[in-house]
Amino acid sequence: MNIIVKPSINNLDSYIENGINTFLLPLKDYSVESINYYSLDEIIKIIDKYKNINIFISINKNIFNSDIEKLKETLLKIDDLKIKGIFYYDLAILNLKKELGLKTDLVWDSTFMVTNYKTCNYYYKKGVKYALISKEITTGEIIEIIRNTKIVPIVELISYPIVAFSKRSLVTNYYINYKLEKKDDINIIEPKSKQKYYLKENEFGTSFILDKLMNGSKILRELTNTKLDYILLKEDMIKHSIFIECIKNIEYYLKNYKTMDDNDYKNWLHKQNELLGRNTNFFYRKTIYKVK
Amino acid sequence: MKKIELLAPAGDLERLKINLLYGADAVYFGGYKYGLRANATNFSKEEIKKACDFAHKLNKKVYLTLNIVFHNEDMEGVEEYIDEVTSAGIDAFIVSDPFIISYIKEKHKNVEVHLSTQNSTTNYEAVKYFKNEGIDRIVLARELSKEEIKEIIDKTKIDIEVFIHGAMCTCMSGRCALSNYVTNRDANRGGCSQVCRFSFKTDNNDFTMATKDLNLARHIKDLIDINVKSLKVEGRMRSIYYLATVIGTYRKIIDAIYNNELTEEFISKQEMILSRVANRETSTHYLTKEADYTDQYYTGRSEASNQDYLGQVISYDKKNKLVKIYERNYFKVGDKVELFTPNKDTILFIVEELFNEDKEKIDIARHPDNIYYIYLDTDIDICEYSMIRLVKEVE
Numbered sequence: 020m021n022i023i024v025k026p027s028i029n030n031l032d033s034y035i036e037n038g039i040n041t042f043l044l045p046l047k048d049y050s051v052e053s054i055n056y057y058s059l060d061e062i063i064k065i066i067d068k069y070k071n072i073n074i075f076i077s078i079n080k081n082i083f084n085s086d087i088e089k090l091k092e093t094l095l096k097i098d099d100l101k102i103k104g105i106f107y108y109d110l111a112i113l114n115l116k117k118e119l120g121l122k123t124d125l126v127w128d129s130t131f132m133v134t135n136y137k138t139c140n141y142y143y144k145k146g147v148k149y150a151l152i153s154k155e156i157t158t159g160e161i162i163e164i165i166r167n168t169k170i171v172p173i174v175e176l177i178s179y180p181i182v183a184f185s186k187r188s189l190v191t192n193y194y195i196n197y198k199l200e201k202k203d204d205i206n207i208i209e210p211k212s213k214q215k216y217y218l219k220e221n222e223f224g225t226s227f228i229l230d231k232l233m234n235g236s237k238i239l240r241e242l243t244n245t246k247l248d249y250i251l252l253k254e255d256m257i258k259h260s261i262f263i264e265c266i267k268n269i270e271y272y273l274k275n276y277k278t279m280d281d282n283d284y285k286n287w288l289h290k291q292n293e294l295l296g297r298n299t300n301f302f303y304r305k306t307i308y309k310v311k
Numbered sequence: 312m313k314k315i316e317l318l319a320p321a322g323d324l325e326r327l328k329i330n331l332l333y334g335a336d337a338v339y340f341g342g343y344k345y346g347l348r349a350n351a352t353n354f355s356k357e358e359i360k361k362a363c364d365f366a367h368k369l370n371k372k373v374y375l376t377l378n379i380v381f382h383n384e385d386m387e388g389v390e391e392y393i394d395e396v397t398s399a400g401i402d403a404f405i406v407s408d409p410f411i412i413s414y415i416k417e418k419h420k421n422v423e424v425h426l427s428t429q430n431s432t433t434n435y436e437a438v439k440y441f442k443n444e445g446i447d448r449i450v451l452a453r454e455l456s457k458e459e460i461k462e463i464i465d466k467t468k469i470d471i472e473v474f475i476h477g478a479m480c481t482c483m484s485g486r487c488a489l490s491n492y493v494t495n496r497d498a499n500r501g502g503c504s505q506v507c508r509f510s511f512k513t514d515n516n517d518f519t520m521a522t523k524d525l526n527l528a529r530h531i532k533d534l535i536d537i538n539v540k541s542l543k544v545e546g547r548m549r550s551i552y553y554l555a556t557v558i559g560t561y562r563k564i565i566d567a568i569y570n571n572e573l574t575e576e577f578i579s580k581q582e583m584i585l586s587r588v589a590n591r592e593t594s595t596h597y598l599t600k601e602a603d604y605t606d607q608y609y610t611g612r613s614e615a616s617n618q619d620y621l622g623q624v625i626s627y628d629k630k631n632k633l634v635k636i637y638e639r640n641y642f643k644v645g646d647k648v649e650l651f652t653p654n655k656d657t658i659l660f661i662v663e664e665l666f667n668e669d670k671e672k673i674d675i676a677r678h679p680d681n682i683y684y685i686y687l688d689t690d691i692d693i694c695e696y697s698m699i700r701l702v703k704e705v706e
Contacts, residue, residue, distance in 0.1 A: 081452070081483060082434045084462050108486075111436035114443075118436075131488050131499055132407075135383045141410040155491050156382060163383045183487040186454045187602050189520050196609040197516055207511040207518045212493050216511075227482075229492060306491050308349045308502030 020247055020273055022266065023075060023173065027055055027254040031069055037266050041073040043106065043251065049078040049090065052181045052226040054219065054255040059096060066100060074100070079108040079128055080223050081186070091115060098123050104149055113145065124148040126173065130181065131155055136167035143170040151251065154180060158238045158302045165245045174242060176235035177265060178253035180300060182216065183227040190220040206230065217256070232257065233300040236291035239269070240284060243276050264294055314569055315534070316541040318374070318472065319558050322548050323352040327362050327373075332653035332696050333555045334562025337372035338362070339405060340547065341501075342396065345389065346376040347429065349501030351547045356395060363400030372402040378427035380485070380499035381408050390414060397422050407485070409444065416445040423447040425472065429485045429499070433459075435466040442469050448540065453479060453525070454597050461537040470540040475527040476557055476585075477545025479596060481507035481520045481607075521608045526593030528561070528582050532568050552620035552639070555651075555698055556588040563655060587619055587703075621648060621676075622683070624697035633666070633684040636699060643675040650687070652697040658689055659702065 024034050025043040034042070044065070047056035057065070066074060076097060082090060094115055097105065104124040105112065116125060126149040127133060127142045133153045142150065149171040152161055165172050194201045203220045215230035235250075242250070252269070254262045268291050272279075279287065319335035321327035327338050340346075340362065341353045354362060359375065366373045375396055379385065393404070393415060403423035406412050407430050415424050425448040426432060426441050433452045441449060448470040451460060455473075464471050480487065487498055489506040496502035511518040525545070527534070534542065542565075544557055560581050567573045586593070594606045622636035634650070642648065644665050650658040664686035667673050676683045685699075 081431055081454075081486075082437065083455075084434050084459050087434060087436055109434070109437055110430075110432075110440045111434050114436045114440035130486065131491075132380045132485060134499075135381050135386055135410075137383075137386050138381065138408055138410040141413060155488050155497075160383055167383075180492070182492050183482045183489050185482040185487075185520075186597075187481060187520070187522075187607070189481070189607075192520075192604045192607055193513075193516075193518055193609075195604045205513060205518070207513055209493050209506070209509060209511050211509075214493055224483075227489065301491070304495070306495050306497035306500070306502070308497040308500040 020243060021249050022269060022273075023249055023251045024266065025053075025077075025178075025251065025253040025255065027257070027262075028259065029057070029061065029065070031065065031072070033259070033263055034266065035069065035072065037263055038270050039266060040071060041075070041103065041249075043075045043077055043253075045077040045079070046093075049080055049086070049093065051080045051184055051221065051223050052228075053077070059093065063100065066102075073103040075104050075106055075126060076102055077106040077128070078112060079106060082109040082111040087111065087115075091119060094119060094121055094123075106151065113142075113147065116146065126151055127170070134160070134164075136164040139164060139168040139170040139172070143168065149173055149249070151175060154178075154233065154235075155301045155306070157305055158241055161238075161302075162241060162245055165242075165247050171248050173249040173251050174235070174238075174247060175233075176239065176250040176252060176269075177257075177295065178233050178251075179217075179231070179256045180229045180233050181226060182229050184224060185227075186224040188220055189225040190218050228256065231298050232296050233298055234291065234295040235299065235302060236269070236272075236288055236295065237299055238302050239272060240276070243273070261294060265291070268294070312569070315531075315539060315565060316472075317558065317561055317565060318541050318543045319554065320477075320544060320547040320549070321362070322348070324354070324358055324362060324365075326547075326549075326551055326554055328365060329551045329555050329653075329696055330558050331366055331369055331371050333559040334653075334655070335371070335558050337374060337402070337541070338366065339374040339376060339543075341376040342392070344392065345379050345381075345385065347378050347427075347499075347501045347503075348376075348547045356399065359396050359401065360399040363402075367400060373400070374403040374405050374425065375401045376405045376427070377411060378405050378407040378429050379501055380429070381411065382500070385500070386410075390418075394418070403447065405450065412441075412444055412446065425450060428452060428474065431483045431485050435463045438463055438467045438469060442467055448472055450474075450543065452484065454483065454602075456600075457530070457533055457537065457598050460534075460539065464538050471538075472541035472543050473534060473539050474525060474545055475531065475534070475542045476525055476561070477549075478591075479522040479525050481522050517610070519608055519610065522596070522602075523592045523594040523606055523608065524589060525596055526582075526585060526589075527595060527598060528564060528585055529578055530595065530598055531561070531564050532573065535565075535568060550620070551623070552698060552700070553588050555653075555696070556584060556700075559651065559653075559655065560584050587700075619700045619703075621699045621701055624650065624693060624695070624699065625682070626695070627687075627693035632686055632688045634687050634693060634699075636683055636685065638676050638681050638683050639679050640701075641675070641677055641679075642701060647702045648699050649702050650693065650697055650699045652692070652694055654692065654694065656691045658687070658691055658693075660687060
């Protein structure tokens with residue numbers, strides 16, 4: 020099982036020193052729902068500097084007509100970089116891969132929509148190599164997808180969950196309404212559930228980030244019993260030293276899980292929970308949709 | 312010239328009939344499973360058959376929503392369900408999952424597939440992708456301008472459907488799990504609890520993001536001019552009065568455009584009628600400009616209940632000139648009211664004589680859900696599903 024890291028700092032040394040060689044970098048001007056973004060020039064510099072790493076690039080914004088011509092140029096430039104793949108949200112990317120004859124592999128990353136293996140297999144037949152599975156489904160559902168799909172599944176294991184995206188400038192609108200000095204972010208709380216959200220705005224809209232770290236360490240044992248190839252760890256909003264510690268712990272587990280007994284596993288999980296908290300998101304919680 | 316389609320939402324069979332009788336060319340609704348309004352009444356398989364029969368007799372169409380984001384377990388039985396409802400006479404499925412699209416296109420070549428707005432399709436390249444997959448129509452994302460819609464139509468030549476009226480999401484469709492996280496109800500499987508209409512708090516203030524409703528009454532001609540194929544009204548859980556008014560109003564606007572009878576006075580009157588049935592303020596959102604500060608509410612819920620709707624007509628006794636109505640809101644002798652019919656007739660009159668169910672003369676109809684009779688002398692055909700509303704002096 021390989022680890023993909025979405026870093027929050029440009030200098031990748033500290034990750035590489037701890038055994039990470041695969042990174043997900045959100046592309047500036049074509050990506051949303053991140054705290055920091057990388058221009059194509061910055062990504063090229065990273066590729067030049069670190070020879071033996073794998074790069075995935077995220078292009079996960081909703082694409083509009085006015086984006087398309089420049090997007091084509093960008094995709095052609097990316098194709099020359101021989102990166103590992105492009106995480107995409109919008110089907111325009113899949114169509115352009117065919118139209119432009121791109122060789123770069125694609126990762127289906129339609130967030131909440133990657134919820135069943137039949138649709139994963141559909142995209143596999145369309146030439147999509149990977150899929151980032153929704154973090155809003157249960158561990159059982161994730162494992163069923165992994166066991167029944169030909170696509171290469173990726174499971175997001177550690178992150179502050181992205182919960183929604185609006186094209187509206189919700190943060191700006193708030194500051195205008197209260198006649199306050201404009202900022203591009205704000206913290207809000209839903210009083211009944213006590214859930215806190217960090218809202219971050221850029222020129223494309225507003226991202227809702229749950230202010231409660233998702234810690235999927237508990238499901239790692241179940242995942243290692245499947246053929247899962249990749250887990251994704253997102254550093255956004257996590258203190259760098261804690262994130263590095265988390266990487267070390269997961270690396271340790273992946274190297275040693277075959278020889279770990281129940282007690283070793285309990286101790287390992289306890290250490291991860293102390294570090295990251297115990298929010299397992301929807302991994303053990305099934306949503307409902309009929310209330311009558 | 313083939314007129315643009317007016318597409319209406321039907322939460323149940325009664326609403327379906329009202330929509331079609333008041334001028335919708337087609338209706339959309341969900342079955343008991345697989346639709347994004349899991350908590351609407353929805354349609355059983357038998358009702359779907361009845362809906363198809365009713366609509367087809369009027370030479371109109373029915374579209375079934377199958378637009379949830381499918382989990383593994385939802386896939387069990389869906390193919391058999393599609394086969395069954397197709398044989399009931401469905402004209403099109405509204406779908407978001409490409410696997411389901413491919414199944415329908417492979418097995419049922421005579422039924423159309425429309426791509427749901429749940430996919431938030433915002434550009435011509437994504438449209439081309441689905442066109443190549445055999446999709447017959449795309450319901451575009453609501454975040455597009457008129458120019459963007461036109462460019463998509465010009466470059467893809469596929470049938471395009473756009474929302475023209477009703478509630479709006481704050482976030483991009485399909486890209487919001489607020490309901491899942493805050494209330495544990497899966498938005499993408501029909502359980503949306505509309506968290507975007509909740510009131511949040513910052514350190515010092517309330518934070519609300521609820522949007523005003525969409526109202527494109529004044530822009531229907533623009534949409535016709537750029538070759539949009541279908542105009543969609545939102546609201547499967549709305550009342551029959553709301554639907555009769557909104558669908559009846561848009562029917563009149565569309566017909567006026569094709570008859571070259573659209574005037575400022577006419578459209579202003581239609582906008583007034585739409586505003587009276589609404590419970591929220593409205594906006595054009597993204598069609599004419601980028602949505603901004605003016606398109607939201609900032610002080611929590613701001614929704615008014617509508618008490619203009621006085622009742623539904625059950626029958627008209629021509630001999631005794633009595634309209635029998637099923638009352639919904641208080642009214643009295645002396646009130647100025649309007650009776651409107653599915654045939655686009657309207658009768659403006661003052662309530663002069665009022666009777667209770669036992670035909671005893673009274674001054675006030677106080678009790679909703681009771682039967683009353685109103686004296687009305689008219690030659691106009693007052694048919695079933697006609698309705699009566701209060702007219703305020705401002706009109």
